[in-house]
Amino acid sequence: MSINHKKTRPVYINLFKIKLPVSAISSITHRLAGIYIFFITLPISLYLLYFSTRSYNDFVTLENNLNNSVYLSTFVAFSLLVFIYHVLTGVRHLLQDIHIGESLSASRFSSYIVFAIWFLLIIFVLFELF
Amino acid sequence: MMGSTLFFIQRFSALFLLGYSLWIMTFVFLNQPLEFTAWQIFTNQLEFLILTTLVAFISILHAYIGLWTVGTDYFTSRTLGFLHPELAKYANLIRGIYTLIFCIVGLLIIFIILLTIWS
16 A cells, blocks of 8 residues: 555656736746846847947847847747836836735735736837837 | 755845846836947946856856755656656756756856856
């Protein structure tokens, strides 16, 4: 009995068996956004800073590239939106660290608020892009 | 290093980076459409150079703590074994490679930021 019992015990965590509440989703996406920012948004910001400050010609070329290529401008806008998402969820975490909105209901509510603000920003950026 | 020290470094660096981001975003939004001369004056002022130098180091410090936390949370034999039991054996190696990669990328980013703004 005990041997069989041991055999069926899981050794590794099955991530698909864990059902995440909304506040945990905002927490894990905050982490994912952080990874994205480090490996993609930060290098893109550097690319923008480098070419926008190098010379007048480079500035205009960069401006034209962004205006002419939908892919490039969408990519840049998406990367900045991911950064803003990280900031929004980050501010939520910071407020919870100073004991604001710590309760279960407040935490759920603030997650939805953060999602709502971010979706409004996405719509705003889409209007600006197209 | 004490866990609480890491906790406070992460929070205070976040506040600093938040302030810096708001400063840059406010400038860009107030100067629409952005002209080269205004942008050049803004990025050549001493405040920008000093704050961006600080941001180069603080953002990589913030990223290091964050990425290290993610690595020790998810690149372990317990979680990698879920993907494939064979992977669990190499968890420490995989986490080491991941740490090495983000350290190199981080140092490279600091170097390029400093080179870009001070030249």
